[in-house]
Amino acid sequence: ETGVTQTPRHLVMGMTNKKSLKCEQHLGHNAMYWYKQSAKKPLELMFVYNFKEQTENNSVPSRFSPECPNSSHLFLHLHTLQPEDSALYLCASSQSGGPTGELFFGEGSRLTVL
Amino acid sequence: AQTVTQSQPEMSVQEAETVTLSCTYDTSESDYYLFWYKQPPSRQMILVIRQEAYKQQNATENRFSVNFQKAAKSFSLKISDSQLGDAAMYFCAYRSIGAGNQFYFGTGTSLTVIP
Numbered sequence: 001e002t003g004v005t006q007t008p009r010h011l012v013m014g015m016t017n018k019k020s021l022k023c024e025q026h027l028g029h030n031a032m033y034w035y036k037q038s039a040k041k042p043l044e045l046m047f048v049y050n051f052k053e054q055t056e057n058n059s060v061p062s063r064f065s066p067e068c069p070n071s072s073h074l075f076l077h078l079h080t081l082q083p084e085d086s087a088l089y090l091c092a093s094s095q096s097g098g099p100t101g102e103l104f105f106g107e108g109s110r111l112t113v114l
Numbered sequence: 115a116q117t118v119t120q121s122q123p124e125m126s127v128q129e130a131e132t133v134t135l136s137c138t139y140d141t142s143e144s145d146y147y148l149f150w151y152k153q154p155p156s157r158q159m160i161l162v163i164r165q166e167a168y169k170q171q172n173a174t175e176n177r178f179s180v181n182f183q184k185a186a187k188s189f190s191l192k193i194s195d196s197q198l199g200d201a202a203m204y205f206c207a208y209r210s211i212g213a214g215n216q217f218y219f220g221t222g223t224s225l226t227v228i229p
Contacts, residue, residue: 033217040123040221041221042118042218042219042220042221042222043205043219045216045217048216056216090159101147101164101209101211102147102149102161102164103149103151103161103207103217104161105151105158105159105160106158107157107158108158
C-alpha cells in the first residue's frame with residue numbers, strides 16, 4: 001500500500017459507543033495530523049504529532065483522544081460523542097522540515113453520530 | 115493565527131474555458147508556503163499546486179497556474195482548458211515555515227464544469 005490509508009471509511013455510532021479511527025502512512029513522514037471537515041467550514045486542525053509526540057491540540061474536547069504509537073500510525077479514539085461531531089475526519093502526514101512542505105491526505109472517515 | 119479566505123463558495127465554468135478561483139490570506143510572516151488542494155466528490159484531497167513565498171515567479175503545473183501577489187496577500191488559481199474531471203472542491207492553504215507544522219485552510223470553492 002502507498003500513501004495515507006484511513007479505516008474505516010464510514011462509521012455510524014451512538015452517543016454512548018466507543019470506537020476508533022485508524023490512519024497509516026507509508027511515506028516515511030515524521031508528522032501526522034487529524035483534521036475535522038464539516039460542510040461550509042474550513043478544515044479544523046485537531047491534533048498534530050511530530051516524531052510521535054503531540055505538538056498541537058486545538059482545544060479539542062476530551063471525547064476525542066488521539067494516539068500515535070509510532071510515526072506511521074495514528075489513531076483517534078472516540079467516546080460519548082455528540083451529533084454535532086458528525087463530520088469527515090481526515091488524516092494527513094507531512095515531512096517536517098522537508099523541501100516541499102505539503103500535506104498528504106487519506107480518503108477520510110465519514111462519521112455519523114446518532 | 116493566520117487566516118485564509120476564499121470568497122467564492124461556488125464557481126462554474128464551461129468545458130474548455132478558463133476559470134480563476136480567488137484566495138486571500140492574512141499573515142505577518144515573510145516566508146511561507148501556499149497551496150491549492152483539490153477534493154473530488156467522495157475522493158481524496160490531493161495537491162494541485164504549491165508556491166513558496168520567497169519565489170517571485172508564479173508556479174505552474176500543466177493547465178493550472180497561480181497568480182501570487184505577495185504584497186496584496188493574494189493567491190488565485192487559474193485553470194485553463196477546463197475538463198470535466200476538474201469538478202471538485204478546491205481549498206487554498208497556508209503553511210508557516212519553521213513555526214511548527216500548522217496549516218491553515220480556507221472554506222473551499224466548489225467548482226462545477228459544464229459540458
